[in-house]
Each structure stands twice: as structure tokens, then as C-alpha cells.
Amino acid sequence: MDIPVDLETIRAAATRIAPYAVRTPVLTSHSLDKASGASVFLKCENFQKIGAFKFRGAMNAVLLLDDSQKKRGVITHSSGNHGQALAKAGQMMGVPVCVVMPSTAPAVKRRATEDFGAIVELCEPTQQARESTVQRLIDQHGYEMVHPFNDWRVIAGQGTAALELLEQAGPLDVVITPIGGGGLASGTAIAVKSLSPDTRVIGVEPARADDAMRSMISGKIESSGDPKTMADGLRTSLGDKTFAVIQRNVDEIVTATEEEMLAALRFVWERFKIIIEPSCAVPVAPVLHRNLDLAGKRVGIIITGGNVDLDAYFDSLKAKFIES
Amino acid sequence: MDIPVDLETIRAAATRIAPYAVRTPVLTSHSLDKASGASVFLKCENFQKIGAFKFRGAMNAVLLLDDSQKKRGVITHSSGNHGQALAKAGQMMGVPVCVVMPSTAPAVKRRATEDFGAIVELCEPTQQARESTVQRLIDQHGYEMVHPFNDWRVIAGQGTAALELLEQAGPLDVVITPIGGGGLASGTAIAVKSLSPDTRVIGVEPARADDAMRSMISGKIESSGDPKTMADGLRTSLGDKTFAVIQRNVDEIVTATEEEMLAALRFVWERFKIIIEPSCAVPVAPVLHRNLDLAGKRVGIIITGGNVDLDAYFDSLKAKFIES
Numbered sequence: 001m002d003i004p005v006d007l008e009t010i011r012a013a014a015t016r017i018a019p020y021a022v023r024t025p026v027l028t029s030h031s032l033d034k035a036s037g038a039s040v041f042l043k044c045e046n047f048q049k050i051g052a053f054k055f056r057g058a059m060n061a062v063l064l065l066d067d068s069q070k071k072r073g074v075i076t077h078s079s080g081n082h083g084q085a086l087a088k089a090g091q092m093m094g095v096p097v098c099v100v101m102p103s104t105a106p107a108v109k110r111r112a113t114e115d116f117g118a119i120v121e122l123c124e125p126t127q128q129a130r131e132s133t134v135q136r137l138i139d140q141h142g143y144e145m146v147h148p149f150n151d152w153r154v155i156a157g158q159g160t161a162a163l164e165l166l167e168q169a170g171p172l173d174v175v176i177t178p179i180g181g182g183g184l185a186s187g188t189a190i191a192v193k194s195l196s197p198d199t200r201v202i203g204v205e206p207a208r209a210d211d212a213m214r215s216m217i218s219g220k221i222e223s224s225g226d227p228k229t230m231a232d233g234l235r236t237s238l239g240d241k242t243f244a245v246i247q248r249n250v251d252e253i254v255t256a257t258e259e260e261m262l263a264a265l266r267f268v269w270e271r272f273k274i275i276i277e278p279s280c281a282v283p284v285a286p287v288l289h290r291n292l293d294l295a296g297k298r299v300g301i302i303i304t305g306g307n308v309d310l311d312a313y314f315d316s317l318k319a320k321f322i323e324s
Numbered sequence: 325m326d327i328p329v330d331l332e333t334i335r336a337a338a339t340r341i342a343p344y345a346v347r348t349p350v351l352t353s354h355s356l357d358k359a360s361g362a363s364v365f366l367k368c369e370n371f372q373k374i375g376a377f378k379f380r381g382a383m384n385a386v387l388l389l390d391d392s393q394k395k396r397g398v399i400t401h402s403s404g405n406h407g408q409a410l411a412k413a414g415q416m417m418g419v420p421v422c423v424v425m426p427s428t429a430p431a432v433k434r435r436a437t438e439d440f441g442a443i444v445e446l447c448e449p450t451q452q453a454r455e456s457t458v459q460r461l462i463d464q465h466g467y468e469m470v471h472p473f474n475d476w477r478v479i480a481g482q483g484t485a486a487l488e489l490l491e492q493a494g495p496l497d498v499v500i501t502p503i504g505g506g507g508l509a510s511g512t513a514i515a516v517k518s519l520s521p522d523t524r525v526i527g528v529e530p531a532r533a534d535d536a537m538r539s540m541i542s543g544k545i546e547s548s549g550d551p552k553t554m555a556d557g558l559r560t561s562l563g564d565k566t567f568a569v570i571q572r573n574v575d576e577i578v579t580a581t582e583e584e585m586l587a588a589l590r591f592v593w594e595r596f597k598i599i600i601e602p603s604c605a606v607p608v609a610p611v612l613h614r615n616l617d618l619a620g621k622r623v624g625i626i627i628t629g630g631n632v633d634l635d636a637y638f639d640s641l642k643a644k645f646i647e648s
Contacts, residue, residue: 046597230645258645266638273370273599273630278641306597312640314590317602321554321582 001244005152007194010159010187013060017157020059020092022048024161026168026300031271036287038294041169042268043161046276046306050116053161053184053304054085054148060157061146062089070095075143077130079105080233081305082148087116098143100133108309149183150239159187165300166192172199173297176283178304179203179212179253180234182242188302189249200251202292204283206231207255212238212246216253230258230265233279233304254292256285264288268303275306325568329476331518334483334511337384341481344383344416346372348485350492350624355595360611362618365493366592367485370600370630374440377485377508377628378409378472384481385470386413394419399467401454403429404557405629406472411440422467424457473507474563483511489624490516496523497621500607502628503527503536503577504558506566512626513573524575526616528607530555531579536562536570540577554582554589557603557628578616580609588612592627599630 024047032040045053062074073096076086083099090097097118101110102125110120123133137143147154161184162175177188189201205212209231211224215238224237238246256264265281267288268274280303286292287299348371356364369377386398397420400410407423414421421442425434426449434444447457461467471478485508486499501512513525529536533555535548539562548561562570580588589605591612592598604627610616611623 051597228645230641262638262641262646265641266634269599269634273375275593275597275599310590310593310637313634313637314586316636317554317586317589321552322586 001240003245005156005190007191009156010163010191013156014160014163016063017056017059017160021056023164024048026165027272029271036294037290038287038297038299040287041165041300042303043165043300044274044303045161046274046303050081050084050088051305051307052081052085053158054081055088056160057154057157057183058082058085058146059089061151061153062093062095064153065095065144069144072142073097074146075134075137076146076148077134078148079109081307083113084116086146087113087118091117098137100130149181150241152241154183155186155241158184159191161302162188162191166195169300171196171298172300174200174202174294175300176202176204176287177302178234178279178282179205181236182212182238182246184302184304185250186242186245189245193249201249203246203250203253204286205253205255206234206261206282207257209235210255213253213255215243216247230261230278231282233277234282254286256282260285260289275308276303277305277308280304325564327569329480329514331515333480334487334515337480338484338487340387341380341383341484345380347488348372350489351596353595360618361614362611362621362623364611365624366627367489367624368598368627369485370598370627374405374408374412375629375631376405376409377482378405379412380484381478381481381507382406382409382470383413385475385477386417386419388477389419389468393468396466397421398470399458399461400470400472401458402472403433405631407437408440410470411437411442415441422461424454473505474565476565478507479510479565482508483515485626486512486515490519493624495520495622496624498524498526498618499624500526500528500611501626502558502603502606503529505560506536506562506570508626508628509574510566510569513569517573525573527570527574527577528610529577529579530558530585530606531581533559534579537577537579539567540571554585554602555606557601558606578610580606584609584613599632600627601629601632604628
């Protein structure tokens, strides 16, 4: 497969989205450096618009629409950050947005997407229903599809985070990215390998959703199944575009157990005092637990987002101080 | 009472602690501005050393010791942030630290203080036992007492956060600080009123721990009792020094209910993606709920710390993904 995204495409995306996206900070912590033995730089996309890196790719895609497409609007399927990101990008640019969600999606996710002015269409929670619903709505309204990850415009947009990371942190020996559908991993790998060919790019996925690793071994896209993992953003399988990019540009794929992820998540919350979502803990886990050979290395990690279900914490406070 | 802390004292403290303390960031958010109708600047001391502003005052006190005092060491009573702050300051400067805690203090608090190299001495959980234990240890070891808030060195150190806030945010119409024992409120009020006399200084305390407000009305220090509030850092009553400063320098004291605090806490966690402790939500609450006349005003808020008991959240994740 021809890969039309390169350093220039990503740089153009960076210029395009710059007036709208947050140039998120890169944070460091003495305690993580001490625990890991490395110098670790967290690129904090939890501070991005809508609380996740997904805004970058969605905004790039919206800004690349021609006038006729802008008028008809865009569609995607997502019950998570990509749906909100596309809704927000459309709202900012006055482009209609339709998001197809399974009828099983939590009401709070639906509301968050609608709050950004998008139309939410529900479908049965199967892949077939999702695809036929999207197609029906495209036929009806002439929407342009913006896939959550298997879309070159989205991949180029996601690559802008790594571009900033390299500018902000300086030279890095290793860049670590989570792998779900592979949009972020693809954009990151292209950006890093173009700018700094000697920097290793390592992908991490939950041990229970190790489909990317299996795909690299078998040479074809393996399904993730329906894995039970706290990293709910990483349950997706690769697409043909992201598979091609990752095959060529990612040096190594490793996995993290749920226990390792939980410890890494807590470490970042407690030491950095920032809220990151469980999926973000996946690339932190092998660094914290020294499962990779990173002693003395300069290591960048993309922290993907901060949209967390906080009910458990706030319900406990409420029960203790308000209801009792 | 003569008040020996002024702008010069606080500036000297700032210079003294600068090599050791974090110059914490000031964060803003479009969503808080929209909800409050004001331009709000959060001075984020949750990113300070040991995760709380208390490091400033403790470090200033340690750096002001003479050689003989440095050798004998310092003592305080605290089961919270001040104990950890003094322990950390002592560890950094090679000064012995003893922290007296009630025997009822959680083991995790004791461990955190010991991890910074301090000796922890337990006593019965009464004020009398605490005072006699401290006195006995001073008699035995010649420790210098560093009170958590009723100490001019500590008050001057806490004032350095407001100094930075004014530098970082620019001119402010209002600065809002929580009031517990009054150390932060005192240092903040002196710094703000000296640098910018027209800026209003507003103190906020939990409605269930409104002793400072009652003290201002009665003209003498009123006890907070043993209030049940999620703002566990603000259950303390004022000391004679902090009472004198607050009487002269704080323009207004208001209160926040537990419900208002919970909503403010959740708002900051979800929108800023940062972890702040429940005590920090107290000054945010009247801004978010528009209980003060702040429309169009530039408002600075001191966010005191980020040391939170996160068990409820992490236990729920563990139960869902690891143990089931």
C-alpha cells in the first residue's frame, strides 16, 4: 500500500490546526525518572481540546474538506473521544456532524457528543449494523466519512503531537505510543522516523488486546476480539492503512498487563497530579516496571487523554460527607 | 499584635526558597470562565514539592535556622501536608525532623512522612497530649518548633505563592484563598495588599468549619470544633498571629457548602484534568456558583494541593478489571 502521509503532510497538518488546537505541555517528574531509570517526557494530550489527542486528527480532516463537503457535513462512528473530537471540530468550523453510536453506549457519552452540536444516531451494537447505518446516512445526506483511525487525514493530524514532543523535549532515544486502531501510532511513527531515524518507536498495547503484536507476527490484520481491559480506547483492531504504516515504521510492540497498567495509572495520578485515562497508562507501564532496556535513555511518551469516569471517587465523597 | 511580615519579608522568602521550590504554573480554562462569568487564574500548588503549598513555609523556616538549630533539628505536629513538607525540607537541607502525629493518623500518612527521613512520634489524639509530647521532645532534643501556620517564618513562606500569582497572571481584581489555620490566607493577604492595595482578598471556608468568619464577627478566636467536612485541610481554628493578620488584611470571608465543594472539585478535575484535593474546591466553589459579584473580573485562586486518597477510584478499577 502506498503511504501518502510523510513529514511534509504532518507539518502541513500542524500549521493547519495550530489556530484551533492546544500546544499541550510536556511534563517530567523526578520520581518517574527515578523509578524508571530513564529521563521520561510525557506529552500531555489530556490537556488537548475535548481532553484527548483525537481532536488533532478530526480537526485536520474537517479543515481539509472542500466547500461542498463542508456544507453537507461529516459522519463517523464512535462512542468515545473521536466522536466528541469530530463534533467539536465541526462546531468550531460550522460543519454539520453526525456520529453513529451503538444503542448500548452510556448516556453520558451521547450527551457529551450532542453538547458539541452533533447529531447522534443510534444503531444495534454490531459491526454490520454500524456500517449499514453509516452508509444509509451517507446516501441520505451526502456526509463525508471521517474514520476514527483508518484515514490519512486523521493519521497526519495525530502525527502533530509527536512533532511537538520532539520540539519541546529535544532529542529522544525512544518514543512510546499506545496502539489501538493505530491512528496515533501511525502518525507518531511517521513523524518520529522522518525527523529522527535513530529514535526507536515502540508501540504498547494491553496484553488482553494484543492484536497489533499478533498482526505483526502473522503479517495480516488480526482481530482484537472483544477484550476486557481497562484501556477502553485500545480495544480496536488495526485498519489496512494503519497496519501498513505500523509494519514499516514501528520498531517493536510490547504489552502491559492490567496490574501493570493500574500501577502506572496510579503512579501518574499521584506523582504528576494530572488525570489521565486508563488507556494512557499502557505506554507508561513498561517504562515504570523497567520491562524495556531504557536505563539512561531519553524517552518520550504520548499521553493520549484524560476523559475518565470519575463516579467511583465522587460517589464515595458524596456518601461520606453529604448523604451520611 | 505587631506583624513582622511585610512585602520585603515575603520577597526575601521567595529568593531564599527559589532554588528548592517549584514555580508552579497558573492555569486557565475557557469552561470555568464561561461558568463563572469571570477570568479565573488558578495558582496550582498541587504541582509544588510534596504536592502542596506547605513546602514553601516549611522550607523558609528551615532555611532561616542558625547553625546550632540546624544541628539539633526541628519539630512540628501534623498528620498532613505540613508534616511531609517539613520532613522534605529537612531532608533536602540535612536537618533532623521530628513530626508528632495522633495515634489515630492513617498509616499511609505516617509512612509518607517517614519516607522523607523524618522521625514520627505518636501521641494520644488530644490537644493536650500533642502539646505535652511536643514539649517533652523539645526538652529532650532541643528541637526548634515550626508550627504549621502560627509562625511568622511559615506565613512569609506561604505568601510567596501569591507573589508568583500576581507576576504570572498580571493585575487581579480579586484573590481568593481558603482559610484553615490561616497561614496561607495570612501570607497571601499581606502579599496582595502590599503589592496591589485595590485587589480584594476574599477568604473561603467550609460552611461546617466557619470559625474564621465567626472569629471576625466576635473579635476573638472562635474554635472550629471538630467539623465533618471533605475539606480536611481546613478543619483547624486560627492562631493568634494568623487571626491578627486576617483581621487587618482580608476584606471578606464567605463559606461553601459540601455540595458546592463537591461540584467545584469535580468541575476542576474534569475540565482542567488536574488532581486537586477537596480543600482546594472551597475557594473555587463560590466562583463557580456565582455566589460572589465577580462578573467580568480578573480573579486569582490559590489551589493548595493535590494529595488525595484515591483508593475509591483505583479499588473500583481493580475490582472491575483485575479481580473479577
